[in-house]
Amino acid sequence: xxxxxxFSKLATIxxxxxxxxxxxxxxxxxxxxxxxxFDDRFCEAMVGVSxxxxxxxxxxxxxxxxxxxxxxxxxNDLPFSGRVEKIDSVASSYAASALTLALEGNEPLAFxxxxxxxxxxxxxxxxxxxxxxxxxxxxNAYCQQALITEGMDGTMAAxxxxxxxxxxxxxxxxxxxxxxxxxxxxxxxxxxxxxxEVQKEGYNPITNKNVTVTRSMIMTDRDLPLFSTPQxxxxxxxxxxxx
Numbered sequence: 748x749x750x751x752x753x754f755s756k757l758a759t760i761x762x763x764x765x766x767x768x769x770x771x772x773x774x775x776x777x778x779x780x781x782x783x784x785f786d787d788r789f790c791e792a793m794v795g796v797s798x799x800x801x802x803x804x805x806x807x808x809x810x811x812x813x814x815x816x817x818x819x820x821x822x823n824d825l826p827f828s829g830r831v832e833k834i835d836s837v838a839s840s841y842a843a844s845a846l847t848l849a850l851e852g853n854e855p856l857a858f859x860x861x862x863x864x865x866x867x868x869x870x871x872x873x874x875x876x877x878x879x880x881x882x883x884x885x886x887n888a889y890c891q892q893a894l895i896t897e898g899m900d901g902t903m904a905a906x907x908x909x910x911x912x913x914x915x916x917x918x919x920x921x922x923x924x925x926x927x928x929x930x931x932x933x934x935x936x937x938x939x940x941x942x943x944e945v946q947k948e949g950y951n952p953i954t955n956k957n958v959t960v961t962r963s964m965i966m967t968d969r970d971l972p973l974f975s976t977p978q979x980x981x982x983x984x985x986x987x988x989x990x
Contacts, residue, residue, distance in 0.1 A: 753778055755832055756830070757832065758828060758830050759829050759862055760825070760829055761822050761824055761829070762822060762865050762870060763821075763864050763865060764863040764873060765820040765834060765835070765862055766818070766819045766965075767838060767839055767842050768859050769846075769857075769858055770858060771875050775789070779853075783889035783892045784889050784891070785931075785934050787887055791837075791940070792846055793813050793816070794813060794940065794967060794969075796813075796818065797811035797812075797939050798811075798965055800818065800842060800845070801837070801965055804816055804837075804838075805826065806822075806834075806837065808821055809822065809941065810913030810940060810941035811941075812877060812937055812939050813932075813940070814880075814884065814936075814938070817857075817877075820838065821987065834860075834862065834883065835860040838860050838921070839858040839859060841854070842856050842858045846858075852882070860925075869976070870913075870921050870987045871974075871980065871987060875975050878936055878937055878979075881937040882936070885935050886927060890904075890920060891923065892909070893923055894921065903917050933969045934969065936971045936972075938971070939971055940967050941965075942963050943963070943964050943965075943966045945963075977980065977986050
């Protein structure tokens with residue numbers, strides 16, 4: 748019956764992003780009592796999932812970028828010979844399991860997963876776009892919560908904010924005493940989990956000499972540059988192209 752598995756041999760080639768999105772995560776706020784518009788505990792759980800995906804899942808992405816309920820994984824080499832079904836199903840199921848454990852939950856969670864084919868150049872564009880989306884999500888979250896606090900229901904608040912330019916949303920919060928440019932960087936720009944090779948001093952007991960060894964460490968960056976700036980573009984080039 749193997750020949751009936753119609754997409755089982757569909758494969759892609761690197762580099763690619765695998766983007767994971769939480770399914771129906773709006774209910775988590777109520778279930779776990781998360782703060783609005785952003786919750787430190789949920790952020791730390793998503794960062795923990797990202798660390799596990801990079802360091803422990805066996806998928807071995809180069810890095811993970813997360814904001815809200817989204818994680819983007821970047822691959823230069825692919826597991827499972829690039830088989831799309833395997834990559835999507837393992838990445839999403841691993842993330843769901845890891846988040847359930849991080850939240851000490853007793854009900855199932857789910858992520859959907861998609862593969863985004865890219866090149867090193869378009870990967871920089873992709874990451875810049877995802878960070879732009881993190882900023883838009885940040886604006887909408889604060890503004891929607893402000894309207895709800897003032898008595899508007901969620902549906903009406905979302906309708907009122909739809910299509911409002913970013914500068915007007917920023918001003919809306921400014922007159923309410925909140926400078927959105929001063930909120931925590933992870934809320935505005937997301938969090939990056941990545942591998943970094945570091946030099947460490949060691950000792951070789953056989954030769955009785957000190958030696959320098961290279962070790963791969965997992966780094967978590969909660970204070971990212973703005974990717975659309977020259978500094979941010981250079982950061983991404985170094986990250987993606989290994990410059």
